[in-house]
Amino acid sequence: MAENRAPEYTEGTPCWVDAQLPDVEAGKRFYGGLFGWTFQEQPGRRRGTVRALKDGEPVASLARKTDGRLPTVWTVSFATPDAEALCGRVRAAGGQVVSAPLPLGDLGVAALVTDSEGAVFGLWQSAGHPGFGRRHAPGGFAWVQLYTRDTAAANAFYGDLFHDALFGPDADPDFGRAPVSDVFPAEMPPHFLVHFAVEDPAAALEEVTRLGGRVQVPPFETSYGTAAVVTDDQGASFALLRR
Template sequence: MSAFGEGAPCWADVSLPDLAAGRSFYGELLGWTFQDQGEEFGHYTMALRDGVKVAALMERREPSVPPAWGVFLAVADAAAATEKVRAAGGQVAFGPDPVPDAGVMAGVVDPGGSFVGLWQPGGHEGFGLVGKPGAYAWSENHTRDTGPVDSFYEEVFGFESQQVGDGAHFDYKVWSVPGAENPSLGRLGLGGPAEDAPVGYQVYFAVGDCDDAAATVRRLGGRVLVEPTDSPYGRTAIVADDQGARFAVIDPERRSDAIPGR
């Protein structure tokens, strides 16, 4: 049985045009070391923090596709999950495809246009560490089609949702896997100041100091898209690496009562 419940985020990877540059950037920013899986697997490169797998880097296959982070949700049966996706109004971009000695993967697109991966674990369960500096901390779906998207994930994964914002000026929900003690994902409704923001999943990595991490991103040639901001969940900044892939960093220990957007 998977260590992750059905629909829970279990893995994240980034598609980059230059893997060597990616290793240099993330190695310094997040303290990662790397294991190249070899030519057989397209030089898919595992990122490790303190010897534990926390994410991966992969070579971008299509030059027209911008560098991007993606998240995978755990499923017990990838074939059955893709059928649920179709029935709920989503699209299957690829798969299910077996990955030798690792598991089965598929890529799907929800009704709001956000791409997300599905992962049926085999030899590779997913994250070996979460919520600690240098490891995955959170992800959220940024969408303009909030109603259809909420319904889609409720139907496919049985997510339970709770409104955090006021639903108008700040439309943010947390989604929980049934039976989980804590929320599993966020959903941000784009509008107002965020109207021009891209649709898709945003991945967060934990850091020991958000302000220092933002400064390091700049020093390494990346960009700080949203300056460090306090929230009830931690101090966060939205950034892009030196190749343009967007993600966020969060110091979960530094919390405030402020809710962004309110």
């Protein structure tokens, strides 16, 4: 799919991804080697957080974990014009607020929540930073899949929360739901899996291994393309996708 730029994102559209890592410098080496990302310090964020760029356009951020007990993980954030109001709707639908809305300088407002089954995701209320400057092109965000134990409940939760983004006339969701057991062991907790676009999955998997990561799930066919699940050299899982 061609590169897609958007100055703003409809509420419920995946608009940003970030990785919480023990070692940001190691993350820069890994993802710079894998995707050709470059990096810049991120004003308004805590020290040690960097923005990743692909061909000069923002695609992700890497942040140092402040607590070793936290997971090493990629998190997707969904756009919203009002993070406080959306947190209220998340609670009303049976989810929880992990981190209340927090202004990040002049970039916007961030919050962290869970759905009714405990899958964690972020909310992003844009100010100076709307989100991805590049997506769907190699090295950029391509898709996010929620692996859940109850797809009917997930469809109801997100269908109510993000109806226009998922089902509206201009819907371009980049967001699917599937049973955990389709790809992972049944005991795996519900979670979001961030997918990055690649042109050649086999070559990308070789590069993941060369850089110290590992292949978690070999390539498999989905309704949205050929995917493979990998982990980086610090244990954060993500997927590679050719659409």
